[in-house]
Amino acid sequence: MKKILLIRLSSLGDVIFNIPLANVLKSNGFEVSWLVSEKGYDVVKNNPAVDKAILLPKQKWKKTGFTLKNCIEFFKIMHQLRKERYDIAIDTQMMFKSMIWLRFCGAKRRICYSAGAEYSHLGGNEKISSKPNPNYTTHAVLQHMRYAEYLNLKETDKIKFTLPPSSNETVSKINELLNNLDNSKPLVIISPATTWKLKHWNKDNWKTVIENIKDKCSLVFTGTENDKDLLSYIGADEHINLAGKTNLKDLAEIFSRATLVIAPDSGSAHLARATNKPAVISIFCCTPPTMYGPFGDDEKYFALDGKLKCQPCHKRKCPLTGDGFEQCVNYPKPEEIINIVNKVIQNSKHSV
Numbered sequence: 001m002k003k004i005l006l007i008r009l010s011s012l013g014d015v016i017f018n019i020p021l022a023n024v025l026k027s028n029g030f031e032v033s034w035l036v037s038e039k040g041y042d043v044v045k046n047n048p049a050v051d052k053a054i055l056l057p058k059q060k061w062k063k064t065g066f067t068l069k070n071c072i073e074f075f076k077i078m079h080q081l082r083k084e085r086y087d088i089a090i091d092t093q094m095m096f097k098s099m100i101w102l103r104f105c106g107a108k109r110r111i112c113y114s115a116g117a118e119y120s121h122l123g124g125n126e127k128i129s130s131k132p133n134p135n136y137t138t139h140a141v142l143q144h145m146r147y148a149e150y151l152n153l154k155e156t157d158k159i160k161f162t163l164p165p166s167s168n169e170t171v172s173k174i175n176e177l178l179n180n181l182d183n184s185k186p187l188v189i190i191s192p193a194t195t196w197k198l199k200h201w202n203k204d205n206w207k208t209v210i211e212n213i214k215d216k217c218s219l220v221f222t223g224t225e226n227d228k229d230l231l232s233y234i235g236a237d238e239h240i241n242l243a244g245k246t247n248l249k250d251l252a253e254i255f256s257r258a259t260l261v262i263a264p265d266s267g268s269a270h271l272a273r274a275t276n277k278p279a280v281i282s283i284f285c286c287t288p289p290t291m292y293g294p295f296g297d298d299e300k301y302f303a304l305d306g307k308l309k310c311q312p313c314h315k316r317k318c319p320l321t322g323d324g325f326e327q328c329v330n331y332p333k334p335e336e337i338i339n340i341v342n343k344v345i346q347n348s349k350h351s352v
Contacts, residue, residue, distance in 0.1 A: 005089040012267035015040030017140040022049035046164035082106035099123035136288035161274040186259035193227040194266035198286040206234040208334040285328040288312035306331020
């Protein structure tokens with residue numbers, strides 16, 4: 001069995017977009033190892049597509065800075081990789097931080113794109129020609145699948161998302177958190193927050209959507225401790241508010257029970273899609289829906305933006321001034337989301 005190393009460190013959404021690639025590698029007989037940082041570790045460890053998850057504690061190193069302990073840990077991980085004697089290594093991160101691991105992991109074949117960012121092409125000895133994703137026209141899942149196509153693997157057209165199975169402990173925890181849920185109505189989960197300010201949809205739009213759908217479904221709100229004010233503002237306290245009460249494994253279990261998940265372009269949206277269970281509405285402001293929307297059936301997975309001339313800018317800060325400043329966060333209008341919610345609810349197995 002040939003051994004392959006997949007290098008995708010972060011973020012959560014990007015790690016999830018690599019799971020179909022890992023599944024194709026696995027189905028073609030490779031022993032798959034995955035080098036991943038903390039953000040994506042819980043969706044890689046024990047994933048059926050992955051034989052070995054190798055944690056790169058990037059966040060810890062960033063927090064503690066340059067120390068002797070961190071340097072020793074760095075070289076221990078590098079030594080661990082080189083001992084594996086990989087036949088192939090693939091860098092889908094295509095940045096300087098991933099290039100170092102690709103360059104020195106010891107794999108015989110080191111594959112990357114020829115036009116990656118931050119001189120990442122220097123890590124490889126085999127390169128896929130052309131830019132990875134010109135004009136954001138190719139979905140990230142298909143962009144990563146080009147590595148499998150380059151290796152002439154079978155079944156590269158079969159897009160399969162897998163996640164680690166929920167533990168009994170996780171299932172029991174979610175049963176308790178959802179103990180007061182009205183199961184006679186479809187479960188709709190609202191996950192309105194993410195790490196980019198410019199990805200956040202207007203909070204009054206969220207409020208309008210909640211007011212219009214709250215009587216038709218059972219609502220559950222998810223987020224971190226930092227999202228509590230936002231969730232309270234849009235009406236979460238009148239329903240089941242799980243802000244700060246869940247981890248990544250918990251969210252996967254919750255999403256797998258839902259009829260619908262509504263979120264911006266975020267790890268929550270991508271995690272919901274990876275469960276293969278709920279419909280997903282993902283709202284895009286500054287980022288491209290063609291590249292990051294929930295992949296698959298257009299009748300089940302929806303990616304919406306305002307179709308403004310400035311979209312997508314793919315920037316953390318709005319480059320415009322005047323009347324155009326941060327206008328993307330106001331679109332699409334709530335009515336578009338409400339219409340899709342109604343359609344999904346009507347087609348669900350629950351009676352409203």
